[in-house]
Amino acid sequence: MRITGTFLDEITHDIPANNWGSTAWTREFRTLKSIGIDTVILIRAGCGRTVAYPSVVLEREVKTYPVYEDLVDLFLTLSEENDMAFYFGTYDSVTFATHQRTMQQHLDLGRALIDEAWKLYGQRSAFKGWYLTFEIGEQDPTRLACLRQLGQHCKELAPKLPTLISPYIAGPKAVATPVSLSDHASSWDQMLGELESVVDIVAFQDGHVDYHELPDFLQANSELISRHGMRAWSNVESFDRDMPFNFPPIDWRKLWWKMEAAAASGVDKLITFEFSHFMSPQSSWPAARHLFMRYCDHFGIDPKPSP
Amino acid sequence: MRITGTFLDEITHDIPANNWGSTAWTREFRTLKSIGIDTVILIRAGCGRTVAYPSVVLEREVKTYPVYEDLVDLFLTLSEENDMAFYFGTYDSVTFATHQRTMQQHLDLGRALIDEAWKLYGQRSAFKGWYLTFEIGEQDPTRLACLRQLGQHCKELAPKLPTLISPYIAGPKAVATPVSLSDHASSWDQMLGELESVVDIVAFQDGHVDYHELPDFLQANSELISRHGMRAWSNVESFDRDMPFNFPPIDWRKLWWKMEAAAASGVDKLITFEFSHFMSPQSSWPAARHLFMRYCDHFGIDPKPSP
Amino acid sequence: MRITGTFLDEITHDIPANNWGSTAWTREFRTLKSIGIDTVILIRAGCGRTVAYPSVVLEREVKTYPVYEDLVDLFLTLSEENDMAFYFGTYDSVTFATHQRTMQQHLDLGRALIDEAWKLYGQRSAFKGWYLTFEIGEQDPTRLACLRQLGQHCKELAPKLPTLISPYIAGPKAVATPVSLSDHASSWDQMLGELESVVDIVAFQDGHVDYHELPDFLQANSELISRHGMRAWSNVESFDRDMPFNFPPIDWRKLWWKMEAAAASGVDKLITFEFSHFMSPQSSWPAARHLFMRYCDHFGIDPKPSP
Numbered sequence: 052m053r054i055t056g057t058f059l060d061e062i063t064h065d066i067p068a069n070n071w072g073s074t075a076w077t078r079e080f081r082t083l084k085s086i087g088i089d090t091v092i093l094i095r096a097g098c099g100r101t102v103a104y105p106s107v108v109l110e111r112e113v114k115t116y117p118v119y120e121d122l123v124d125l126f127l128t129l130s131e132e133n134d135m136a137f138y139f140g141t142y143d144s145v146t147f148a149t150h151q152r153t154m155q156q157h158l159d160l161g162r163a164l165i166d167e168a169w170k171l172y173g174q175r176s177a178f179k180g181w182y183l184t185f186e187i188g189e190q191d192p193t194r195l196a197c198l199r200q201l202g203q204h205c206k207e208l209a210p211k212l213p214t215l216i217s218p219y220i221a222g223p224k225a226v227a228t229p230v231s232l233s234d235h236a237s238s239w240d241q242m243l244g245e246l247e248s249v250v251d252i253v254a255f256q257d258g259h260v261d262y263h264e265l266p267d268f269l270q271a272n273s274e275l276i277s278r279h280g281m282r283a284w285s286n287v288e289s290f291d292r293d294m295p296f297n298f299p300p301i302d303w304r305k306l307w308w309k310m311e312a313a314a315a316s317g318v319d320k321l322i323t324f325e326f327s328h329f330m331s332p333q334s335s336w337p338a339a340r341h342l343f344m345r346y347c348d349h350f351g352i353d354p355k356p357s358p
Numbered sequence: 359m360r361i362t363g364t365f366l367d368e369i370t371h372d373i374p375a376n377n378w379g380s381t382a383w384t385r386e387f388r389t390l391k392s393i394g395i396d397t398v399i400l401i402r403a404g405c406g407r408t409v410a411y412p413s414v415v416l417e418r419e420v421k422t423y424p425v426y427e428d429l430v431d432l433f434l435t436l437s438e439e440n441d442m443a444f445y446f447g448t449y450d451s452v453t454f455a456t457h458q459r460t461m462q463q464h465l466d467l468g469r470a471l472i473d474e475a476w477k478l479y480g481q482r483s484a485f486k487g488w489y490l491t492f493e494i495g496e497q498d499p500t501r502l503a504c505l506r507q508l509g510q511h512c513k514e515l516a517p518k519l520p521t522l523i524s525p526y527i528a529g530p531k532a533v534a535t536p537v538s539l540s541d542h543a544s545s546w547d548q549m550l551g552e553l554e555s556v557v558d559i560v561a562f563q564d565g566h567v568d569y570h571e572l573p574d575f576l577q578a579n580s581e582l583i584s585r586h587g588m589r590a591w592s593n594v595e596s597f598d599r600d601m602p603f604n605f606p607p608i609d610w611r612k613l614w615w616k617m618e619a620a621a622a623s624g625v626d627k628l629i630t631f632e633f634s635h636f637m638s639p640q641s642s643w644p645a646a647r648h649l650f651m652r653y654c655d656h657f658g659i660d661p662k663p664s665p
Numbered sequence: 666m667r668i669t670g671t672f673l674d675e676i677t678h679d680i681p682a683n684n685w686g687s688t689a690w691t692r693e694f695r696t697l698k699s700i701g702i703d704t705v706i707l708i709r710a711g712c713g714r715t716v717a718y719p720s721v722v723l724e725r726e727v728k729t730y731p732v733y734e735d736l737v738d739l740f741l742t743l744s745e746e747n748d749m750a751f752y753f754g755t756y757d758s759v760t761f762a763t764h765q766r767t768m769q770q771h772l773d774l775g776r777a778l779i780d781e782a783w784k785l786y787g788q789r790s791a792f793k794g795w796y797l798t799f800e801i802g803e804q805d806p807t808r809l810a811c812l813r814q815l816g817q818h819c820k821e822l823a824p825k826l827p828t829l830i831s832p833y834i835a836g837p838k839a840v841a842t843p844v845s846l847s848d849h850a851s852s853w854d855q856m857l858g859e860l861e862s863v864v865d866i867v868a869f870q871d872g873h874v875d876y877h878e879l880p881d882f883l884q885a886n887s888e889l890i891s892r893h894g895m896r897a898w899s900n901v902e903s904f905d906r907d908m909p910f911n912f913p914p915i916d917w918r919k920l921w922w923k924m925e926a927a928a929a930s931g932v933d934k935l936i937t938f939e940f941s942h943f944m945s946p947q948s949s950w951p952a953a954r955h956l957f958m959r960y961c962d963h964f965g966i967d968p969k970p971s972p
Contacts, residue, residue: 068645
């Protein structure tokens with residue numbers, strides 16, 4: 052079972068920039084296409100003062116930094132050229148808050164950004180879904196409210212477009228007091244209950260538990276997601292969480308273990324955070340190129356040479 | 359407004375070595391020339407036991423490590439070949455002290471090294487200035503005395519050669535209790551007062567405050583520096599201070615925001631710390647090559663292909 | 666005095682994976698051969714749940730992760746093709762214990778793995794020695810017992826094959842309270858006494874003391890090792906322990922200082938941890954390629970261009 056989707060991490064905060072321009076991105080999308088990627092997911096349209104496109108809403112409300120180029124337009128254009136589905140990641144005012152906001156203000160800002168994006172890009176043929184950008188692992192009323200109410204807003208604007216979330220397991224690589232499998236399951240049973248009808252797809256991050264515990268967690272996630280009428284994908288992280296610095300490309304063997312565990316759990320689709328830094332032949336991490344080659348070898352893919 | 363100067367970080371302590379030999383340095387200087395760099399600044403001639411040229415003075419006083427090659431001669435030769443001004447960075451006995459020294463001993467050692475360097479290299483046509491290597495952000499009597507008295511010594515040896523310093527703002531990325539703009543201004547008004555007539559050029563590091571606060575700090579710096587009869591440059595740092603490890607090349611957008619802010623503040627010149635690790639097409643960080651390409655695209659520079 | 670041996674770090678835990686397949690490894694061994702490497706040392710056959718070859722013993726005892734390919738066979742084959750000696754690194758159940766084990770269980774597991782490996786690979790012509798993988802710097806009864814009893818087991822199985830250890834100095838880059846030279850010497854005099862007749866070669870890691878203190882420590886080690894009838898090698902570490910993140914390739918000058926100090930101490934052989942990440946022209950760290958070029962320049966080696 053191959054990875055057929057990837058995040059695009061271009062409002063990055065903890066991943067050093069590749070510093071690609073449109074030529075490199077054009078080449079990248081061809082590489083993505085050549086190995087079977089059909090879905091790209093913008094991690095977020097903006098975060099704090101940084102924004103991926105010239106947003107009048109955010110400039111007015113947040114005093115954004117200047118926007119160098121319209122990355123949403125670029126990614127939509129390249130998605131169209133390569134016949135891919137583009138998921139638009141919403142604005143994150145929570146994670147790196149530039150000032151205190153009330154819950155209502157978070158929601159108002161999130162909705163205003165979604166409205167603006169839909170007006171600007173909603174007619175583009177590659178605009179195929181929404182990614183609700185708030186990552187959540189345990190009970191967190193602010194994030195859960197953002198997911199629910201902003202997800203609801205997306206569904207009202209575009210009833211046919213799916214909404215995607217990518218939560219995490221509160222495991223030993225995420226928190227000091229790791230959750231047990233049964234507490235994880237009961238906690239997420241409740242949270243997914245609150246997200247029914249506004250979230251269509253759940254792609255848990257797979258990097259926060261040890262490799263030998265991952266199959267059981269993936270199995271539990273898959274069952275929970277089905278029970279709530281959603282589709283299960285797996286976010287097979289391609290960076291290594293076990294190294295002395297954050298983050299190099301992952302060891303191929305770990306990626307393989309995680310892909311096998313995800314396939315066994317019965318998910319519909321594998322996506323990754325994220326190809327361009329950690330698996331791409333043109334990544335700034337040379338080990339990513341070798342990870343790409345191991346991945347292609349494994350699946351018998353004959354990669355197109357980069358021009 | 360382009361970057362026309364760069365530090366040379368070859369007595370490095372927190373930047374991993376590129377491990378270049380003279381062939382790579384020769385190529386590097388041609389690249390520097392091709393994008394308009396006219397000034398190179400050796401960050402320091404020595405630090406603790408490590409030294410950039412075979413210094414009899416330091417070998418006697420500090421028990422230096424063996425010197426593999428004379429980097430000062432190499433950089434002067436390449437500066438001459440490429441018509442650049444070379445600034446000689448002084449010896450740092452303070453930052454990584456190998457043993458306790460009195461203030462007088464620091465100054466004696468600093469002056470002895472300056473005398474030796476002037477005798478060895480002072481007649482070289484590219485030797486165009488001194489860089490007083492002590493970085494200072496807040497009141498620090500030792501560093502301020504080093505700057506004042508070693509700067510004075512340089513001016514006595516070579517009255518026509520400019521002296522350069524590159525202090526930092528005690529902002530949130532430098533210290534736990536960040537300075538306010540007004541405290542920064544009054545503190546530096548006093549410190550620059552003590553450096554009048556011995557310091558000619560002040561190039562504040564631009565990386566320690568948030569991007570939205572930078573314009574006001576740069577504006578204040580520019581006015582302070584003029585008031586004290588000095589010239590203002592800006593040290594547009596090309597490494598990223600916002601990442602989980604120290605330091606990858608900076609995101610192009612951040613570099614652009616900072617260059618714009620510096621230009622608006624009315625500085626005479628932009629320099630960077632530093633091109634060879636963080637912006638060079640032959641850097642050990644592949645993202646640096648892409649940063650170089652973004653920079654060249656932005657200014658319409660057609661870079662010479664590296665041989 | 667050149668480096669003629671290297672570790673192979675392929676059950677890695679704190680070094681990001683290169684993600685090489687057999688083509689890259691084949692190229693790597695040719696590079697090793699071209700610069701005079703005649704000895705390769707597998708750092709460990711397994712560690713915790715991760716293992717370098719399909720081990721029935723470990724799968725049964727530890728619930729290992731799936732093994733993608735038999736790296737021991739690959740490395741033996743490449744060693745044979747390139748006329749190199751291969752040292753087999755034993756299993757480490759101690760450093761990253763997956764559950765509590767008694768001393769007896771550690772030893773039983775270690776011996777079972779050694780028996781299995783000897784049965785599988787002992788007849789291979791490149792199988793020339795054992796590397797006892799437990800790193801030790803100060804008194805540590807568990808590790809010392811593993812070294813002594815597992816070394817004894819190796820000698821019983823294969824009396825003619827040498828056993829190698831690579832301990833560390835408990836210096837300022839290893840521990841909070843660095844050992845003095847005299848305490849180091851007396852502590853290691855005792856420990857080596859306990860390892861007589863089961864350990865043939867001792868290659869101290871050279872990275873945990875300051876460069877100016879290293880010559881004295883190396884001299885002391887060399888004398889101690891001779892006194893106990895063992896052979897002294899030096900493990901000239903090719904990664905940099907002085908940087909803000911762990912670990913980039915070392916500054917060439919530091920490698921040179923350390924090689925000079927080791928040669929002066931009279932060791933028989935220089936090995937390194939390790940070539941493929943930190944000195945190889947095809948390493949994932951581009952600075953490694955430049956370190957390789959500095960090394961070749963220094964010794965007048967004309968490296969074969971990588972295909």
